[in-house]
Structures are given as structure tokens and as C-alpha cells.
Amino acid sequence: MALVDRVNQLLVWLLPWTWYLLRIALRLAFITVNNLYVIPAHFVWLLCLQPVRILRPELFWRLEGIMFKWLLAQVGYWGYSAGYQMYECGEDISHTYSDEAIVIVNHQSTADVATLMAALQHKGPVVRRMMWIMDYIFLYSNFGWCAWAHGDFFLQQGQQYREVMLKLLKDHLKTRYLNRNHQWIILFPEGGFLRKRRERSQKYAKKHNLPVLQHVALPRIGAMKTILDNAGPPLAQRNGPLQENGAVHSEGQHIKWIVDITIAYQNGRPLDIQTLMSAWRTPYPTTLHYRYFPISEVLRDEEGLTKWLYKRFEEKEELLSHFYSTGQFPPGTTRPGTKTTDKAVEVTFSPWWMLSIHLFYLCSTALQWYTVSTMLQWVS
Secondary structure, three states, X not given: OHHHHHHHHHHHHHHHHHHHHHHHHHXXXXXXXXXXXXXXXXXXXXXXXXXXHHHOHHHHHHHHHHHHHHHHHHHHHHHHHOOXXXXXXXXXXXHHOOOOEEEEEOOOOOXXXXXXXXXXXXXXXXXXXXXXXXXXXXXXXXXXXHHHHHOOEEEOOOHHHHHHHHHHHHHHHHHHHOOOOOOEEEEOOOOOOHHHHHHHHHHHHXXXXXXXXXXXXXXXXXHHHHHHHHHOOOOOOOOOOOXXXXXXXXXXXXXXEEEEEEEEEHHHOOOOHHHHHHOOOOOOXXXXXXXXXXXXXXXXXXXXXXXXXXXXXXXXXXXXXXXXXXXXXXXXXXXXXXXXXXXXXXXXXXXXXXXXXXXXXXXXXXXXXXXXXXXXXXXX
């Protein structure tokens, strides 16, 4: 009987761990297979639509944007399907959905990108018409190929690359952002994850008599100033098209808003992309806080922009300090006439909508393989 009891105790201990490991393995297998049929199908569709790109470029980029949104929805769904709930609160930014904007976000981990991919899905045309500025390493991932085709910009970190990268960004804004009718530009001004930037940021703050921040790092202004100089509202009207620092703006197509998103993880413990994929950690929520600023409030000279952006991150520090001590962001806003949502609202996904996206790519893959095999049989 003692042996039987020990076996039973062992089984009781093993069964939860077996299911835990099996669930992780199944999720990773599904995500791997998902990538194998979605990414190739996406590029084949882009290839098939090249005649549309020549004849009707605006229609091509609309269709490409829709498929790009579907790709991002699948990444954003990873955490939601694993029980990692997401909430949002703060100012109502719905009036900015169809306008050009720079989105400034604090950066804590690799989960930040997937979190934004999920949170922005239900915000009008935002996802299909936005441009990401992300680390150069992402270019070598499968998602990086899709992002490159969409027109996102990959930034090489390091002081030695700064001038070259800013020049490339300036050219990219002219050739990709303005010409493809993108609107929102997603920017992480801290220039890296908080855990990597905090110590250096605090040393810099102490040396220059600036606030020493704990929950965010002091932002860098190079990319934001380049965007404002080349895609911001023109400061003067010259002969012919509106120009500024060599950038030619389409009629009315220039940055109109700064959207400020603060991401907070429960107890200050950031998730990461591996966790969202495997669901190995106990689920806990992520909350996003929104604010917006008209571009007319943003100073454009280097000193003024630096002070303005530093002030925003000092406010992020206060928001996060309140969140980590109380479990929620502070209510209300200091700006009159601004609608706010004090109570955090959950971001949800329709499983039927996600199923339809998967079916589209599965059917696309089947059709593409059938077409290839039929052509090979015809040739032989």
C-alpha cells in the first residue's frame, strides 16, 4: 500500500506539470505552424497585387494595409488567448484615428510591441496606416520582412550610427511614409528597454541636474525632431508646395497630433514576447493610458522640443508611480474639455474574427500550393 500511495502522490504531482508543459508545447507548435502558412501567403498576395500597385497605388496600399492589420492581429492575440488581459484608460483619442500623428510610448520589454498590436486593432484605420520605428534586429525576423514590405523603419542603435540613421529616417519619411499615405508613426523615444537604459539615464540626469526617473528613462529627441522637421506642419509658406527643410508635404498631410501611450504592467513586472507565446507565467493584466497633444503645443527647436519631451516623460513617471502604488492610473485630466475614461476598459478580441483571419490565410496557402502543383504538372 505504501508503494501505491507513493505512486498516487507522484501522479498528483506530475499531472499538473505534464499539462503545463504540454500546453506550452502546443502553443509554440501552433505559433510556428501559423507563421509557416501566414508569412508566405502574405508575400504571395503582395506579389499578385503588383499590377494593382502600378495602376492604382492607393488601392494597393489599402489592401496591403488590411492584410498587415490581420498579421498584427494574430501577434496581438497571443497574449489574449493565454489569458493576459489588457485594459485601457485615459483621454479619448478617437478624433486622432484618421489623422497623422506621432505616438510616443515607454519601452520596457519585447511585449510592448505585441501589446500595441493588440490595443490598436479596434482604433479605426490606425493599424493598417501606421509606420513603426523599431530596432534593426527585428528586420531579420519573419515579422521584420512583413514590416519592411509595409514601409516600417529599422533603427540601428549606438552613438556611432546616429547621424547616418537620422539621414536614412529623413529619406524614409519622403519615400515611404508620405508616398504610402501612412498616418501614425510609432516611436519609443527612450531608445531601448528600461532595464538597459535606466542606469545611464539616471547618471545623465544627475550630471545635468534633471529629474532622476525610476519607471522610465529620459527620452532621446533625434528621431522625433527628424519626423517633425520632415513630416510636421510647415513653418512657412514658400513658392509652390509647402516645404520645410527639404520635405515636400501633400496638401494637409502632415503630423497633427502627438499621442502619448503609457504601458503599465502589474507590479512593474513586464511581460515579454516569450511569455505571450508560451503562456508559462500566471496571467496578469496590462494597462495602457492614453493622452494626446495638438502639434501646435509642441516646440520645434531642439532645446524647446527636448524640454517638452522631457516633461512628458516626467509625467509618465508620475503616472506609473501612482499605478504601481494603487493598481490604477490617476483619474481625470488637467486639460479642460477633454473626454476621459477613468475606469479601465478591457480590450477584447472576437474569436470568430480571428478564426476568419486564420481561414483566409489557410485557404490562401492551399490555393497557392494547388496553383503551383497544377502549373508544375502542366509544364511536365
